[in-house]
Amino acid sequence: MPEPLLSIQNVVAGYGPIEALKGVSLNVRGGEIVTLIGANGAGKSSTLMCVSGLLRARKGTVHFDGADITGFKPHTIVEEGLAQVPEGRKIFPRLTVLENLELGAYLRRDKQAIKTDLEKMYHLFPILGERRKQLGGTLSGGEQQMLAIGRALMSRPKMLLMDEPSMGVAPILTAKIFATIRDLNREGMTILLVEQNAHLALKIAHRGYVIETGSIVLEDKAESLLNDPRVKEAYLGDDD
């Protein structure tokens, strides 16, 4: 079995006296989509924030691409090749679509390649090309999510961290976004996907982890989790 690209070992983290993560471990191998599903407040976003450096791990380690990145600052994590699509998208609402995308490439200095990558983003999400001069804040929720994904890709990362890409997005655009995530993965991108919409996430993921009150309670292939009675009952609902 190859060495995982991202490896989180026994991470404990929290906010003040509240312990949000009580020893979380998970691995993502190169080329995989791994999803972390769970209810509100289970610790999904906290896990991601420990990887991206926005939250400090009190115990445990995070390794990425062979290097120990535990406790790194967010801006150095990006340098390591881990790009983030944050929760609530966090695009720059008062900057144009183009300026948002350019900031995604902030760490790069290869002007020519940045230009070709911009064209790639406009090809991937044509709506961004149409609205390149428009302010980010005037886009719809789904379009903003596309912009956040495009912006993260502009750093040419080795891996993408995605936090709730379906949140606040119209269903038709959610489908489009998830199809894009799968396409990105087929072209070789490794993705850790945190998602409340377990059904959607497990449909495109290779493997999944289920987190409950700060601990991983299940880990399996995505299709097995989709058929697991416990997952079905707790996260997929009867409408499936």
Added chain:
Amino acid sequence: MAGGIRRAVIVHAGWFMLGIALLVPILDPLLPLEWKIAGHMNRIFIFAILGLGLNVVTGYTGLLNLGIAAFMAIGAYSYAILTCDIYPFRLGFWSAMPITICIGAIAGVVLGLPTIRLRGDYLAIVTLGFGEIVQDTLKNLDNITQGTQGINPLPAPTFWGHALNTQDKVAWYYLLLAFLALVVLVSRNLEHSRVGRSWIAIREDEIAATCMGVNPVKAKLVAFAMGAALASTSGGIYAALFSNSGEPGNYDFQISIIALCIVIIGGMGNISGVLLGAFVIGGFNSIVLDKLTTLLQQMGMVNTQNVLTVPGNWKYMIFGFALILAMRFKPEGLLPSRQLKAELHEAEEDERAENARGAA
């Protein structure tokens, strides 16, 4: 479309203003005494440079600095100590100015290092305190700074062996205009540089900026250093112009507030806005009030015994009133940056977007 037209108008207005600025010393002698303005322009240029310095910190990076006058003072006193005969250095204008600018930048970093992690109001209070500390230090360190007397005389810039004196008004005018033009160019390049983009990203959303790989501590420190360097430049030129460091009280809180008014009323984060702000506020301060005083004196309406009849005494009340009116009717300033305009007119934008969606 409207944006493009508005931009074109601003660009043309900018060239027009530059043309007028270049012609002022030539036309000025032709004007009747009460219309002469060239003598007042020097101060306006200096305030414009100070405003552009503050614009880097407050306009681009979004850090409220209430003590920018301290860096102007540091510039003025650095220039004075480097050049005045009573100190060992005795440099000329052209060798003292670069050092003055560097000292300003270092002072910016010194203030920035311990305070950079503070946010919003807390940072504003610290910068305000810094302004007071610098002033008091200059006042009390009188065996070095001559206390409240100021350091003088100071050498003026020399051109091919000729030192400018107070009679060379036209040369001074063009020298200060050239300095201002240089500072405008530096500001423009900074704004569009990598570090400039990181400043704007931090102002817009610091967490999102760090997720793009921006190191916020470094970016803010560079902003502090650049803002302080420009403010220090204005101080050095000011000292050279008046051949005097000025006394510490010349760099008090009111100067910081005037600089802030220039940036806010003009348009935060926009160079043309800051220039316009400097001309409106500086122009009012040194031209309108001055002319009004002369006019009223001629009419025999000024009684020096009665403070209420001297227009200059109404200055800060009028500034305060103008600021209130500006905040009420044009909170984004006269020539705002695009982002500021977007924020303060968000409701209208939303409505427009809504209408557009409805139409589609």
